[in-house]
Amino acid sequence: MRIRLDLIEEEPFRWNETESIAAESLARLEVIGLTEIESSGSLERAHPGYRFQARLQYGQTLACSRCLKPHEVEVESRLDLIVLVQPPEPTSGEIQLEASELGVLAIESDILDTEPILLEQLALNIPMSALCRPDCAGLCPYCGADRNEQPDCCDGQEIDPRWQALNDLKLG
Ligand SMILES: [Zn+2]
Ligand SMILES: [Zn+2]
Structure with missing residues (x-):
């Protein structure tokens, strides 16, 4: 999904959609499959930049770390980011952000492509150790x-x- 930031003024932009991402695009051997991804969220003007909030819901089929058996895990995750549009040239003045635990994403044009954000989040949601059951032998x-x-x-x-x-x- 590509969102034109210059069209967002007073009203936040909201979405609720289903996206398909191939498991292979995560390039992680333990991820065997992904269901369709339910994604909803909003993008609104913030100072500075824009605030991107989203909720993802999907299932991932993982190979068990011990027995390699595929098993499906439900995933629900939330994202909360500040998006800043920064010109590609190095700027003299640093952009000061207020102390916050929000993640910051700097992009160069005022079109926000949500796919890289989604891919990164999916990669973060792959557990270090995926067991088909806690006591897998x-x-x-x-x-x-x-x-x-x-x-x-x-x-x-x-x-x-x-x-x-x-x-x-x-x-x-
Ligand atoms: Zn197992
Ligand atoms: Zn044996």
Whole structure:
């Protein structure tokens, strides 16, 4: 979505729409799929700049960090940004912002493209560790079986025989 900032004066610009983003565009292997993204928000004049507020709702299918099984996670996130239009030339006077915990986005033209903002937010919403369930047992290190389904696989076979030979050598 591209919003012309020069058209926003007294009245905030509001939207409520559904966007499709391909999971591949996030370039993260653990993200297998994305549902359509429900996006609503507003852009209004602020001093300085514009205030961009949005709410996103969607589902992401992630590969479990331990067993690699795909599982879907619902995501809801909010954004609150100040958008400043800054000429590309270096300016002499620094723009002073009042102390605030709001994020600031500087753009060069007065057309705001929301796609990079959306992509960045989607990337932030990918958890560091995505488990299919909190106690996921992961994959068997010997045969690769899913230990959630075969908890006893390879029982007793604690060490690969080749490593065992190495151990015997060290002990010998
Ligand atoms: Zn898992
Ligand atoms: Zn096994």
